[in-house]
Amino acid sequence: MTTNDFLLSVEGLTVSFDGFKAVNDLSFYVDRNEIRVIIGPNGAGKTTVLDLICGKTKATAGSVAFKGSELTRMSEHQIVKAGVGRKFQTPSIxxxxxxxxxxxxxxxxxxxxxxxxxxxxxxxxxxxxxxxxxxxxxxxxxxxxxxxxxxxxxxxxxxxxxxxxxPELLMLDEPVAGMSVSERERTAELLNRITRDRAVIVIEHDMKFVKNIAHKVTVLHQGRILSEGDINKVQNDPKVIEVYLGH
Amino acid sequence: MKSHTTLPSRWSYFLGDMSERIGLLLFAVLILVVLPLGLDSFRLNNAGKYLTYAFVAVGLVLCWGLGGILSLGQGVFFGLGGYCMAMFLKLEASDPESTAIQSTPGIPDFMDWNQITALPWFWEPFHSLPLTLIAVIVVPTLFAYVLGVAMFKRRVGGVYFAIITQAVASILSILIIGQQGLTGGVNGITDLRTLLGWDIRSDDAKTILYFVNAVLLIGVIMLARFIKNCRLGRILVAIRDKEDRLRFTGYDVANFKVFVFCVAAAFSAIGGAMFTLQVGFMSPSFVGIVPSIEMVVFCAVGGRLSLIGAAYGALIVNYAKTLLSESFPELWLLAMGALFIGVVMVFPYGLAGLYEQYLKPWVAERFRRRLPAAEPVIPPSAVGQ
Structure with missing residues (x-):
């Protein structure tokens, strides 16, 4: 499988803020119709990854290819028109x-x-x-x-x-944060329904919610990938348990 | 609930909903019937002068009230429009016969005083009235476009934008004052007499110009209302609310900002040109920082979310200015400062906001059967833009 077969190919993505590398040589691939959840401790660079994909932050190095076109050279509204939608962490309406x-x-x-x-x-x-x-x-x-x-x-x-x-790729930054239990359930149901015919990247902390929806989980730590795979693999990864999930 | 189930025709955007229509009608009756009948020729001319500022205030409602873009330099566009008109009138007043005593007859008197012996190139187009009328709109709009593109494409906004527009106002007035031979300097362009041979200083002409001005103002208000009521108006509110959300919805936000800034500039320019015609001169004192801020005060006092309110604001504040300046000239600046503080702290939506909040519920109560209740115009969360 070549990288072009993926909907989204992130390769060598790096951004540095005054020398601090918030995202460091990051590579991952998202398939069509895949639900990818990104987890990680605070400051791991999760939101920055979304910012880089949607053009809010310009990458220092690396590439973000979406359906074969390079997003890092496009302006925000062009990225949206290419088919990438982004939901912000705090409700932005x-x-x-x-x-x-x-x-x-x-x-x-x-x-x-x-x-x-x-x-x-x-x-x-x-x-x-x-x-x-x-x-x-x-x-x-x-x-x-x-x-x-x-x-x-x-x-x-x-x-x-x-x-x-x-959008063909939907990016959601903590969609259930601050929601009540019943609202969370309805949101999970909503996400399960709307993600059927598109790829979704979700940042979330709520592990129960993650288990509910994720096809594949990427764990970020200090701007790098700590672990990647299905939820069971990630949950049992000793490195992940140490830095994020706790014992 | 009603707003989305009806499919308004595009023409209805010009008039707005029922309460907006009534507001426009009352305003039209006031300026087309009540004022002309109630005021003598001198006072009516004054009212006409005040109403030229209403063009600026209406433009500011779109740009600042809806779009959240505060420009402290609208005097620039008012002045450019006014100067374009003044240059035409000055050339007409400077025919070789009436300027025979000058060392170079046929050029404006102030040029002769400044040892200029030939008409500068940029004055040439102003021999023609059609070219002048085009220039009145195009020159300020083009200037706003260049300014807007330069700033909005680079995402300069908010306070920085306000400060830059203020600096531009200051620069332009200094430039006009400094280039006395080309612009008439600090005195401005004075002694304007006729428009295509028609004496604009006579009482009859002033009355006619008053009505031309009033009709143009109503036209501009309707145009502004169209922009406010169509999809673009909601996009402007969205820009004021959450510019980033809109950008990540696929809009090139800068284009909308440039557009509304240009529209506000064009409106101001029409006001400036009508000012020159009615008052008979144009000077840098209508271009600089103080007049530009005064124009924002007119809009703020009238209500920055209400097109009609802003027009009333221009009328009322200027009337108060004249009253106060006649008896206590030195107090006016203080009074204006107090007014601005009052608006910001006590009634942020101006007179229109006070009306919506206190008077309208009472009026609606009285006319419940006849008037369908309109939705409130004031967003409580828009404070502090």
Missing amino acids: YEDLTVFENLEVSLPMARSVSGALMFRRSRSVVERIEAVAEEIFLADQLGKRAEYLSHGQKQWLEIGMLLIQE
């Missing part, structure tokens, strides 16, 4: 807009100035938004201003804003 408007702005259309001026809300747009709202448990909240949603609902809304873009 437009608080002053309604739930409906949040989803509408996220629709992958009319993203240029002239397109936005000419855009007309059509029946199919409304139906698409209603369908996504249904999926993220917010169908009855469409007219509500997003700032009045609960924390968990805000997380769902942001997931919905990504779903509506239909």
Whole structure:
């Protein structure tokens, strides 16, 4: 299998902040329809990896190939258009807009100035938004201003804003952090449903949640890969137990 | 809940929802009927002058209120528009007969005083009215475009953007003052008389210009309302809220910022040109830092989220300025400072915000049967932009 057969090939990825290498010569590969979970102690460089893939941080060295095109040379909005969606750690939504408007702005259309001026809300747009709202448990909240949603609902809304873009690679940074137990269960169910036809990279600390969804786990430590494999292999790896999972 | 189930036509964006329509109608009645009937010619001309600042304030609602981009240099665009118009009028007033006593007849008097013997090249296009009208819009917009691209593409924003625009305002006013022979210097371009032979100093002309100004203002408000109500308006709010989220949704955010900054500049320029026509001169005192900040105060007092509110703000603050300056000229700057502090600390959404918060519920109560309740315009979380 050549590296081009993977959806995402990260090779030799390095970023250095004033000499400190937050991510150091990192390589990993994500398959189509794979759910990859990245775990690791605080400061391991998990969020930085996502930042590097989506273009928020520029890599010092290395390559990120997505469907054969090199992401490190593209600007953020081009990376999104190539098919990479990113959810941030803290819910990142437009608080002053309604739930409906949040989803509408996220629709992958009319993203240029002239397109936005000419855009007309059509029946199919409304139906698409209603369908996504249904999926993220917010169908009855469409007219509500997003700032009045609960924390968990805000997380769902942001997931919905990504779903509506239909990315081929979805990156989620701690999607269940701060959620109640019941919200976690619904989120796991939601993720299991939406990840069927796309690849997903998830950063998560909650091991129960990780077991629930992961196909393959990558453990990061000090910007390098400590261990990689299925959940059982990783959980029984002595190095992982020492630095992360504890005895 | 109603907002998303209806599919508004694009034309309805110009007028807005029912309460926005009524607001626009009341404003139109005020400036097209009440003021012309209630004020004498001198006061009406003054009101016309105040309303030229409303163009700037409306532009600032889009740029600052919606998009969160605070420009402290709108005087630059107001001034550029005003100067373009003034250059045309000055050339018309400087025909060889009326300037026969100059050592070089046929050029503006201030050039002659500064030993300039030929019209500078950049004055030549202003012999033509069509070219002038184009320049009134294009020159400031182009300048805003260059400025906007240079800053927004490099992700300069927030306070840094505000400071740079302020510096640009300062630089332009210093440049105009310094190049007396080319620009009329600190006195500005004065003694403007006719527009294509039509005496703009007469009372009749001033009344007509007042109405032209008022109609243009209503047109600009409707245009701004279209931008606010269409998808682009929501994108601007999204930029104000979470610029990064929008960028990682596939938008090139800088383009939208450049666009709205250019629109605000174009609006300001129309105001500047109408100012020159109605007041009869243009000078660097409308370009620099103080006038630019005053323009932000008009918008802030009226309400930076309300297009109509900002227009009222320009009218009311300028009226107060005239009243106060007539009796206590030295107090005005202090009063303006106090006003700005008051707006920031006590009523961040200005008069329009106070109306939405206190008066509108009462009005809605009275007219419940006739008026469908509108959704609130004020986002409580937008404080501190």
